[in-house]
């Protein structure tokens with residue numbers, strides 16, 4: 036919590052103190068307003084305004100005595116009005132300022148979280164559920180911000196309570212001490228409520244995490260759900276979770292209302308007892324009694340506000356811990372070379388000789404014995420086309436991740452142009468790599484925006500050239516608004532192959548030094564794939580091509596084929612050479628495919 040309070044301090048600076056000071060002034064004005072009630076009551080004959088029994092009262096009434104009697108009431112009312120209006124205006128100003136501070140702080144936290152996550156290395160993402168990021172950004176983060184401002188509210192309430200206590204002590208020490216003792220006793224009794232709030236807050240965090248995770252999974256897999264008639268099972272799961280969420284939030288409200296009731300009940304009893312003792316036993320003046328009742332009726336609600344603030348803070352504590360843990364993990368996983376993001380690729384690192392792997396070992400989980408890659412040594416020459424093949428799960432994607440430095444080997448070395456590829460160099464290298472994954476990703480934006488994200492300076496002519504290259508020009512031309520057609524769920528839905536071609540065009544538009552295609556043409560028909568093969572032929576020489584393909588016919592033109600099996604390189608060489616090695620895995624894979632298609 037202190038971490039985020041410090042953050043707010045760094046973010047808001049002087050504004051924060053102005054806000055706190057303003058809140059105190061508003062509270063003071065409220066106090067003065069009450070104090071002014073006395074001369075007012077005196078003027079209308081309810082109270083002896085010149086009474087010396089009440090501190091400050093005679094001093095406050097004294098200027099009034101100098102006015103002619105008929106002006107006194109308007110004068111007091113004018114001051115009263117000014118105070119109330121001033122307080123109202125200041126309150127309005129403060130409310131606006133608080134909203135700006137609060138929203139500004141949320142924006143600051145959001146940006147910090149998002150930037151931190153984006154700049155975390157790939158290993159960080161491998162270990163986490165994607166929906167957890169959404170949960171943190173949309174639910175935990177506002178809770179944290181709410182908690183931070185609740186702490187500030189607690190601080191101002193505490194301060195103002197102290198002022199009120201001082202004032203009350205001045206009026207009557209024994210009665211104030213009695214009220215304080217009762218307040219402390221009730222606070223001690225209510226401590227368990229704060230603990231309970233924290234436990235409920237922990238449950239809220241867990242339940243919301245499940246809620247966001249489940250919803251994300253279900254809607255990602257909605258086709259599977261519909262296609263397999265699994266709606267009922269999902270609905271039951273959802274209903275059970277909603278029941279728990281409902282009960283969790285209702286319990287918190289019940290807890291709060293119970294402690295508020297306790298404070299209210301105690302207040303009524305105390306006031307009755309005080310009035311009795313003050314009047315019947317201690318025989319204090321009626322004026323003093325009215326003041327005591329007035330002051331205590333202001334003081335006691337502060338105690339219940341403090342209690343309520345503490346419970347609300349308790350409820351948000353788990354969110355603080357949760358968000359901080361994620362941020363800490365993401366800070367530890369930051370890419371070493373961050374600097375400003377430069378999209379112009381002119382000065383990006385160009386691979387001139389090629390890649391090399393020396394006895395590389397990698398496993399996703401260091402607690403497990405199985406390696407995704409083991410003892411891999413290979414060379415990938417620059418400006419040539421290298422294909423990586425193997426059965427599903429053989430380690431092809433892992434190999435690519437290591438080559439472009441998304442993950443680092445556990446043992447062994449990856450070299451680029453003869454130099455070891457550390458995490459810092461990898462970040463630099465990826466500025467000149469275009470990577471097209473198995474599941475290509477398009478934004479819910481126009482074709483133009485989707486292309487421009489990779490190369491903001493690209494002209495329209497260059498975009499069309501890239502689309503032509505990827506055999507996507509014809510279908511983009513046919514889209515209702517051409518380049519400006521919005522793609523995605525609420526725009527034009529593309530087929531898997533069409534999506535792949537746009538992503539390929541985007542990859543080419545960056546004019547990368549290394550183009551990696553991970554099953555990037557799997558959804559294309561033979562004719563279109565042949566078109567892309569020709570395009571790749573043209574790219575060879577200009578850039579280093581690394582292609583993962585299941586359909587072996589598509590890699591006939593490769594300069595080199597690397598065959599992986601169970602995380603090791605089992606064969607490498609040209610297409611013709613490998614196809615002749617009858618006992619080799621490549622030959623087997625070829626014959627399986629020939630049988631399947633034949």
Ligand SMILES: Nc1ncnc2c1ncn2[C@@H]1O[C@H](COP(=O)(O)OP(=O)(O)OP(=O)(O)O)[C@@H](O)[C@H]1O
Nearest residue numbers: 161399400407425426427428429430431432433434
């Ligand atoms: N994020 C991960 N966490 C743990 N294990 C993983 C992860 N990703 C891959 N693996 C494991 O590493 C091994 C190699 O996976 P990889 O994705 O590199 O294979 P692949 O050859 O690309 O497979 P495919 O052709 O099916 O995409 C597999 O055994 C897989 O289960």
